[in-house]
Amino acid sequence: MKRGRVVIVLAIVTGTLIWVATKGLSGNLIYYQTPTEVLHAGSSIVGERTRVGGYVVPGSVQASGAIVRFVVTDGTTRLSVINTGAVPALFSDGRGVVLEGTYGADGVFHSDTLLVKHNGLYTPPAPGVTPSSADLSGGG
Amino acid sequence: MTLVGQSVAIAAKDLRIEVRGRYALGSVLPFAGTLLVAFGLSLGPGRTLLAETAPGLLWLAVLFASVLSSRRAYEHEGEDGALEGLLLAPIDKAAVFIGKGIAIAVQLLALELAIVLLVSGLFDLSLAVAPLTLVAALFLGTIGLAAVGSLFGVLAEAPRAREAVLPLLVLPLATPVLIAGVRATALATAGRAGEAGSWLGLLLAFDLVFVSVGTLVFGFLLEE
Amino acid sequence: MVSSLERVAGRITAPRGERILGWATLVAMAASAVMSLVVSPPDAQQGNAARLLYIHVPSAWLAYLSFAVVFVASIAYLATRRTRWDRLAAASAEVGVLFTALAIALGSLWGKPVWGTWWTWDPRITTTTILLLIYVGYLAVRRLSDSPARRARWAAVVGVVGFLDVPVSYLSVTWWRGLHQGTTIRLLGESTIAPIMQVALMTGVFAFTLLFLYLVTVRLRLGRLEDRAVAEALSPRLGQSAEALLEQEASARG
Numbered sequence: 001m002k003r004g005r006v007v008i009v010l011a012i013v014t015g016t017l018i019w020v021a022t023k024g025l026s027g028n029l030i031y032y033q034t035p036t037e038v039l040h041a042g043s044s045i046v047g048e049r050t051r052v053g054g055y056v057v058p059g060s061v062q063a064s065g066a067i068v069r070f071v072v073t074d075g076t077t078r079l080s081v082i083n084t085g086a087v088p089a090l091f092s093d094g095r096g097v098v099l100e101g102t103y104g105a106d107g108v109f110h111s112d113t114l115l116v117k118h119n120g121l122y123t124p125p126a127p128g129v130t131p132s133s134a135d136l137s138g139g140g
Numbered sequence: 141m142t143l144v145g146q147s148v149a150i151a152a153k154d155l156r157i158e159v160r161g162r163y164a165l166g167s168v169l170p171f172a173g174t175l176l177v178a179f180g181l182s183l184g185p186g187r188t189l190l191a192e193t194a195p196g197l198l199w200l201a202v203l204f205a206s207v208l209s210s211r212r213a214y215e216h217e218g219e220d221g222a223l224e225g226l227l228l229a230p231i232d233k234a235a236v237f238i239g240k241g242i243a244i245a246v247q248l249l250a251l252e253l254a255i256v257l258l259v260s261g262l263f264d265l266s267l268a269v270a271p272l273t274l275v276a277a278l279f280l281g282t283i284g285l286a287a288v289g290s291l292f293g294v295l296a297e298a299p300r301a302r303e304a305v306l307p308l309l310v311l312p313l314a315t316p317v318l319i320a321g322v323r324a325t326a327l328a329t330a331g332r333a334g335e336a337g338s339w340l341g342l343l344l345a346f347d348l349v350f351v352s353v354g355t356l357v358f359g360f361l362l363e364e
Numbered sequence: 365m366v367s368s369l370e371r372v373a374g375r376i377t378a379p380r381g382e383r384i385l386g387w388a389t390l391v392a393m394a395a396s397a398v399m400s401l402v403v404s405p406p407d408a409q410q411g412n413a414a415r416l417l418y419i420h421v422p423s424a425w426l427a428y429l430s431f432a433v434v435f436v437a438s439i440a441y442l443a444t445r446r447t448r449w450d451r452l453a454a455a456s457a458e459v460g461v462l463f464t465a466l467a468i469a470l471g472s473l474w475g476k477p478v479w480g481t482w483w484t485w486d487p488r489i490t491t492t493t494i495l496l497l498i499y500v501g502y503l504a505v506r507r508l509s510d511s512p513a514r515r516a517r518w519a520a521v522v523g524v525v526g527f528l529d530v531p532v533s534y535l536s537v538t539w540w541r542g543l544h545q546g547t548t549i550r551l552l553g554e555s556t557i558a559p560i561m562q563v564a565l566m567t568g569v570f571a572f573t574l575l576f577l578y579l580v581t582v583r584l585r586l587g588r589l590e591d592r593a594v595a596e597a598l599s600p601r602l603g604q605s606a607e608a609l610l611e612q613e614a615s616a617r618g
Contacts, residue, residue, distance in 0.1 A: 009352040016348045020535050088480025115479045122557040124405035298508040305504050312497035313529050316536040346532055360517045
C-alpha cells in the first residue's frame with residue numbers, strides 16, 4: 001500500500017469527521033417548536049404537521065374520556081392543546097412534553113402523540129412517599 | 141498509465157459492456173418503473189400524499205437501482221475468470237474501485253434522468269423550482285451510492301453469496317445518502333432550496349469518506 | 365504497543381484467566397442485581413420503571429464499545445494479518461449485536477411507560493438501530509466466504525467502513541429529526557442523578573463490561589478450536605484429531 005495515499009486518505013477522513021462532529025454537536029438544531037414560535041407563525045402553519053414542546057401549566061389539565069385538554073407554556077406564551085392520543089403515566093402538571101399534531105385555525109393545537117420529556121433527573125422519592133409505579137399502568 | 145488513466149480505462153470497459161448488453165436499460169430501468177408504479181398503487185390515489193412522499197419514493201428507487209447496478213458491475217467479472225484477469229493486470233487495485241465506481245455512477249445518472257421524469261409525472265413533483273439544487277443532490281448522492289456499490293459489489297460474487305447480502309450491507313450504510321438526498325430534494329421541489337445547503341454538505345462528507353476509504357481498502361477485498 | 369496488547373489479551377484468554385474472569389463476572393452481576401433491585405430506591409418520578417436504567421445504559425455502552433473493538437481489531441488485522449485479530453473482531457461483533465439488540469429492546473420497554481410510546485425516531489435510538497443493521501450485515505459477510513483468509517479480509521473492510529459510517533449517520537438522523545434552525549428552551553437539562561443511583565449505575569456498567577470480556581474470551585476460545593479443527597481436518601497427518609484437541613482443552617480447564 002502506498003504510504004502517501006494512506007496519509008492523504010487519513011487527512012481527508014479525519015477532516016470530514018471533524019466537520020461532521022462539530023456540526024453534530026453545535027446544537028442549534030431543534031426537535032420541536034416553542035409555543036411562541038407557533039403563535040408567531042400563526043395561520044401560515046395551520047394544518048401542517050409539526051411538533052411543539054413546552055411545560056404543562058399547573059392546574060390546566062382537564063381529562064374527559066380519552067381526550068385531555070391542557071395548556072403548555074415556554075415561560076412567555078401559552079398554547080391550548082387538545083390531545084387525543086395515549087397519555088403516558090409520567091404526564092402531570094409542570095412536566096416538559098413534546099406534542100405531535102397540527103395547529104388548528106381555532107388557535108388550539110390538536111395533538112395525537114404526547115411524549116413526556118424526561119428531565120434527566122433521577123432522585124429517590126421524598127421520605128414517606130411511595131412513587132406511583134409507572135411500569136404497567138402506563139400508556140392508558 | 142496513471143491511476144486516472146487506469147480508472148478511465150476500466151470505466152470505459154464497463155460502460156462498453158453496458159452499451160452492448162443493455163442491462164441498466166433493459167432490466168434496472170423497468171424495475172425502477174415497476175417499483176414507482178407499485179409505490180403509487182400502495183399509497184395512492186390521493187394526490188397530496190403522493191406529492192408529499194415523492195422525494196422519498198424517488199430516492200428509494202435510486203437506492204434499489206444502485207444495488208442492482210453494483211451487483212451487475214461485478215457479475216460479468218465472475219464469468220470466464222475475468223476477475224482473475226483483472227487481478228493479474230499490472231494496474232493499481234484502487235483503479236478498479238474508481239473505474240467501476242465511475243461506470244456505476246454514469247449508469248445511475250442516466251437512470252435517474254428517467255426516474256426523475258417518471259416521479260414528476262406520476263406524483264406531481266415540481267422539478268422546475270430549483271433545478272440546480274436537485275441536480276446537485278442527485279449528483280452528490282450518486283457518487284456516494286456508486287462508491288459504496290463499487291466497494292461491496294465484489295462481495296456479491298462470492299461462491300456462497302446470497303442475493304440478500306449486498307442490500308443488507310448497502311442499505312444501512314447508505315442511510316445518510318437516503319436521508320440527506322430526500323431532504324434536499326424535498327426542499328428543492330418545495331421552493332426552499334436555500335435551506336438545502338447543509339444537506340448537500342452532508343452528502344459531500346459521505347462521498348469524501350467513502351471514496352477515500354474505498355480507494356485505500358478496496359485492494360484488501362481483491363487480494364488472493 | 366500492539367504486541368504488548370496481545371500479551372495482555374493472551375494472559376486474560378488463557379484457561380486460568382478465563383475461569384477467574386467468569387467468577388468475577390458472576391460476582392459483579394450479582395452485586396449489580398442487588399444494587400439495582402434492593403439498594404437503589406425507586407425513582408421519585410418514574411417509580412420502579414427507572415430501574416431499567418441499570419441494565420439499559422450498560423447494554424448501550426457495550427453496543428458502542430464492542431463495535432469500537434471491531435474497528436480497532438479490523439485495522440490491526442489488515443496491518444498484521446494475524447488470525448487472532450480477526451477472531452477478536454468476530455467475537456466482539458457477535459457480542460455487540462446481542463447487546464445492541466438488548467439495548468434497543470430495553471429502551472423500547474422503558475419508553476412505553478415513561479414517554480408514552482414504544483418507539484420514537486429519536487437520533488440516538490435511530491443511530492443505534494442503524495448500527496445494529498450494519499453489524500448484522502457484517503456477520504452476514506462473515507458467512508460468505510469459504511476461505512478463512514478471504515473471510516477475515518472482507519470482514520475487516522466492513523468493520524472499518526461500517527464504523528466510519530456511524531458518525532455520518534448520526535449527523536444525518538439528528539438533522540432529519542430537527543424541524544429547522546432556531547433557539548429552543550431546554551427541556552432536557554444536564555442529567556443529574558442521586559449518588560446512590562449513580563453507584564448502582566456504575567456497578568451495572570462495570571459488571572456488563574466484565575460480562576463482555578468474559579463472553580469475548582469464551583468466543584475466542586471457540587474460534588481457536590474451530591480454526592484448529594479446520595486445520596486438522598485439512599491435514600490429518602500433521603495435526604491431532606479434533607476429539608483429542610477438545611479433551612486437551614477440557615483437561616486444561618478442569
